[in-house]
Amino acid sequence: MSTLKKVLIAEDSSVIQNLTRKILQQQDYEIKSVKNGQELLKAIETENFDVILLDINMPIVNGIECAKAIRNMADPVKSQTPLIAITGNALNFTVDYFKSVGFNEYLQKPLNFDLLVDLVSKYTNV
Secondary structure, three states: OOOOEEEEEEOOOHHHHHHHHHHHHHOOEEEEEEOOHHHHHHHHHHOOOOEEEEEOOOOOOOHHHHHHHHHOOOOHHHHOOOEEEEEOOHHHOOHHHHHHHOOOEEEEOOOOHHHHHHHHHHHHOO
């Protein structure tokens, strides 16, 4: 029996967080969610995740700063965790920029939940 894949959702919008949680739980993922970057960095210190969904515009520590911090972690399991950026401001960033700070993929808001499920599946079934 395999254990559930763990997904961390870092998103300050309760609506997006709850929808994302429900959709991924239906796909048999174990979900943990946080509302800001500080909570994310605290969570990743004590737990490993198979993929992290990371809102760019979060309070306290934004998604870009979180991605850089995760990529600079000493633990290779943590530092190589797949990161998927979630943003409503994709026009302000390029795909190359997201990749340069350590994101594997990005999703634009409003979220396409079919694409979300496909991307999470891609990074958790490697």
